[in-house]
Amino acid sequence: MLGFLRGGFAALIGIALGLAVTFITLERGFGFGAVRAGPWTAWPRVGASDIDPYARAVLSRTGEIPLAAAQGIAFYARSDDAGIPLSGSCDYVVSGAVPASRYWTLTLTDPNGRLIENAAHRYAFTSAEVLRRGDNSFHIAVAPSARPGNWLPSEAAGRFVLVLKLYDAVASASPSGLAGATTPRISRGRCW
Amino acid sequence: MRVRDRLIGIIPFLATIFFVAGIVHIVSVLAMPAVAPQDAVTRLSVVAPQGEGVVLLPAASPGREIMPYEDPSVALGFCRFDLSRGLYRVRTNIDGEHFIALSFHTRSGRVFYATTDRSALRGKIDVAIVNAAQLETLEANDPEDEPAPELRLLAPASIGFVLVRALAERPNELPSAEARVTAVTCAPDRPPQS
Numbered sequence: 405m406l407g408f409l410r411g412g413f414a415a416l417i418g419i420a421l422g423l424a425v426t427f428i429t430l431e432r433g434f435g436f437g438a439v440r441a442g443p444w445t446a447w448p449r450v451g452a453s454d455i456d457p458y459a460r461a462v463l464s465r466t467g468e469i470p471l472a473a474a475q476g477i478a479f480y481a482r483s484d485d486a487g488i489p490l491s492g493s494c495d496y497v498v499s500g501a502v503p504a505s506r507y508w509t510l511t512l513t514d515p516n517g518r519l520i521e522n523a524a525h526r527y528a529f530t531s532a533e534v535l536r537r538g539d540n541s542f543h544i545a546v547a548p549s550a551r552p553g554n555w556l557p558s559e560a561a562g563r564f565v566l567v568l569k570l571y572d573a574v575a576s577a578s579p580s581g582l583a584g585a586t587t588p589r590i591s592r593g594r595c596w
Numbered sequence: 597m598r599v600r601d602r603l604i605g606i607i608p609f610l611a612t613i614f615f616v617a618g619i620v621h622i623v624s625v626l627a628m629p630a631v632a633p634q635d636a637v638t639r640l641s642v643v644a645p646q647g648e649g650v651v652l653l654p655a656a657s658p659g660r661e662i663m664p665y666e667d668p669s670v671a672l673g674f675c676r677f678d679l680s681r682g683l684y685r686v687r688t689n690i691d692g693e694h695f696i697a698l699s700f701h702t703r704s705g706r707v708f709y710a711t712t713d714r715s716a717l718r719g720k721i722d723v724a725i726v727n728a729a730q731l732e733t734l735e736a737n738d739p740e741d742e743p744a745p746e747l748r749l750l751a752p753a754s755i756g757f758v759l760v761r762a763l764a765e766r767p768n769e770l771p772s773a774e775a776r777v778t779a780v781t782c783a784p785d786r787p788p789q790s
Contacts, residue, residue: 414609418616425617426624451699453708461628463705464635467663469759472699472710478665506714507695507763509669517664519656527658527668532765569667571695571763572714 430462441503441587443487444479444568451477468517476505476571482515482563484590492562495593496546503585506572507531510544510588512556513565520564522557529554547593566590629704636705639663640674640757650675650760650780655770671762671773675782677725679754683734684725685746686758688780690716695763696776700725702753709749722746724785727754758782 436456437449450459451472463470471478483489484496502508511528514520519527534542535554545551548560558564568588629635639662644651652673656666666672677684686698690713698721699710711721724746726734731748738744760780764773 410609411612414612415616418613419620421613421617422620423624425621426628430625430628451707451710453706455706457625460704460706461625461632464629464632467634467636467639468665469636469663469699469701469705470707472697472707474710474715475697475699475712475761480665507765509667509763511665511667511669513665517666518661519658519666519668521658527656530669530763530765533767567665567667571697572712 426461429458430465441479441585443481443483443485443590444587445481446477446479448473448477451475466517471569471571476569476573479568479570479587481566481568481590484592486592488592490546490558490564490566490590491595492548492558492560492564494595495551496558497591497593498544498546498556498566498588499591500541500588501586502531502568502588503570504574505531505570508571509569510534510556511567511569512546512558513567514559515563515565517565517567520557520559520562522559524550524555524557526555526557529556636663636701637703637757640676648676648783650778650782652774652778655774667761669764669767669770671764671770671777673760673774673777673780675758675760675780677751677756677758677782677784679725679727679730679751682784683727683730684782685785686723686725686780686782687720687746688760688776689720692719694765694773694776695761696721696780697761698723698780699759699761700749700751700756701759702751702756708752708756723749725749725751725756725758727751 436458437447439446439448447459449455451470498510508531509528512520529544534544536542542554544554544556546556546558548558643653643662650673653662654660656668675686688696695713697712700708702708726748728750731750734748760777762773762776764770
């Protein structure tokens, strides 16, 4: 009788532990196959037909439909170059070059992938509209209040995510070509 | 000695916990696509519960997104296919300048084929989604010595959807990107009877 109770108790703990591990792994994102480049992370296999069960489980929970590998790739940044989480209490500058692609877009969302309302109705920049300097490099200011030039509004005091989507990216079909790709820098400026 | 006995006695207890936890974890991950209430197909179905042909999704704006991490610079549309009602044709003309991309998904959202206007032939994308029997019928009716007029895509499941993405390079070009999405024709089609 005691053994039976102990077995049942162990099974209950096991069920709770198993569900907890599932919850934690799915909350952490797409799991395996991540490619990191500076502060950016991409999951190239999420848009391929050999998607792994973890990534499939995450997608079915969030409802996201990722870019297919033949179309492009998305990079996500939740922290700056120094590894500090992106916050609406700070100014940032996104600058530099983007991996070879036909178009790119830079979108600012909240941590759940939702756009953030702002008075300027500016949620993203595309490679075609961004103002560039003489040497073709770009400089996007991310801040809660207006900045001259390319300004992507963040929400004061809120956490946010920057999403860089490359369309018809040269390297999207081969994850090895993405590792160490030249991605834009995210440098933090003033905080208050 | 008693401590050692107690430690040995606890091993089956811990083994049971880890064994059950492992099974529960694997089963719950694998079952997630089947039980998740908010998957992409459910969200798309809310936009357009019925209907054939391409359905344009509302432009992404705060509070009106259908899916997370939508690109506000991209016009999105989708077509649902059900091969039990005949093969499914997806066609669109390409202007050679503007980005348009089609991805073909099973009901669970897995991509089984994707293309962009870059890889279009002769200025158009012309795809027939088929199952094995429909492919055989098509091939039996092919004229000799001529390449197939369309790309034939063997679907891994009979129900799925096609997602259309058209990029608006500037915010004021979104209406024309939406027009390029709605210009895609999707329709079931019965193979010619022989």
